[in-house]
Amino acid sequence: MPREKQQEYRDHHINENEEIQPNSEIKDNVDDLTDDLDALLDEIDEILEEDSEEFVENFIQRGGQ
């Protein structure tokens, strides 16, 4: 989990009443996140099933429980 989120989680659990201090790391983290997301979207473009239209059309299951 990215550091920013970890911080948010910790603050919620441990220091609920303590004010969150502005942190110089946060801006970097946001940039990191965007880079991360871009890399991930590149990856999705590569691994998404080809011929998605035909694939989702033909994905037919029998109803189960």
Added chain:
Amino acid sequence: MTAPTIIGTETEFGISVKNAREQDLVAASTLVVNAYNNRNIPTILWDYAQESPLMDARGFTVEGENPTSDDANNSVINDILINGGRYYVDHAHPEYCTPECTNARDLVKYEKAGELILELSRLTAEQLLLDNQEIIIYKNNTDYKGHSYGAHENYLMSRKIPFTDIVDGLTPFLVTRQIFTGSGKVGVENGTEDTDFQISQRADFFEKEVGLSTMVERPIINTRDEPHADSKLYRRLHVIVGDSNMSEFTIYLKVGITALILRLIEKGVVGSQFALQDPVAVIKSVSRDLSCKNKIALKDDRNWTAIEIQQAYLELAHQHLSNEERTPVVIDVLEKWEFVLSSLKSDPMSMGQHLDWVIKKKLIDAYINRHGFKWTDSRVRMLDLQYHDLRPEKGLYARLLKNGHVERILSQEEVVHAIQHPPLDTRAYFRGTCLRKFPNNIHSVSWNSIVFNGPTGFDKIMMERPHFGTQAIIGELLNSCSVDELVNKIRFDD
């Protein structure tokens, strides 16, 4: 009046063979299930004599045929696992059942181990196909064309609780818990109101408040009365309304909190105080409210949001759980429940590392923004489906997990360990250990029985109490005697 906490889940998986001339889903499912054999042992059968799916919890039996299976077919479609679980072909789907677990953390571990079992057998089965063919397995609940398959949860409860109390106390919880248990879905099915994206995969398919069927006119509360345990003491509540989840965090909260709600019902502190005017409509409207802030009409004319209803249940849990019931896992579940509700209240999209529906929604939003696609674009629908793909190199949830984008509950080592080792603190320990130690001496198995094939014929050992048969109770005996001694000793003790 409370029963010991025993939880198990059953997951039906979607399956497809890429580049097959025609899709034979029964054959594909059978191929995959048969490809898995971690025991190197002769055939052990599933004992259908212990099953009674047509018994209704409201006190009657429905006409129809109980499941049976001739021996040859039985062994082809059933694999009884040494982790205490079951892996088999149900209708036209591979299905995995976890062993019985005493807490939400173990349940997540065994459900995730099941995904690895499916992936291992998928890889083996694929070797038997033509070079250009691939088997793809999805842990989701729909083909997006109106065919749904289930993710069922099972909870042991005291038989003393009238079934109507369960219906009253549980229904408002089940129709609002989607805000943290949903797996997200692009579009709608089953003639329901149109929307681009909704919270739940399954909500569109629920048409009744209470009923026995799990396949048509699905009910929010299922009345199947098949305890797989001493029916005088226990019932097994069969919850069919949930989604299949990928996120460990989501599974953990879903089963951990639902088990707590059932404790509260058993204690009599949750009754009909949250009864809703129209639960069947609410399950669909909550699924379409991505803000989680729309008001829901209660029978007594109060109007609450789904979050407010959940907070009221949480408050009752804080007030009424005893110190003994506050195990480390329960304390953690309560903390995470509170954290999720307050996060959803401030911004549902802040749960993008925790809850399946938000993880998926954020991913699709980013993808749509990048390419300018519409929600109805086939690539967007493909992305939804591929979130649930079990292949580590193709599955989008799997990629997110690998890249550290989603919250975990467990380490991967723990999940791998659970493929071959049963929980120590339920009868699954006895079942799994017997399967590992005495595979040649077992004729058949069910959830509450093992039939040993001894020198004097068949000996059926019943296991009517799911919290017995543990390592603490029987570990020493199991590990120090022969199968004949074991059977004689248990028979003598009976």
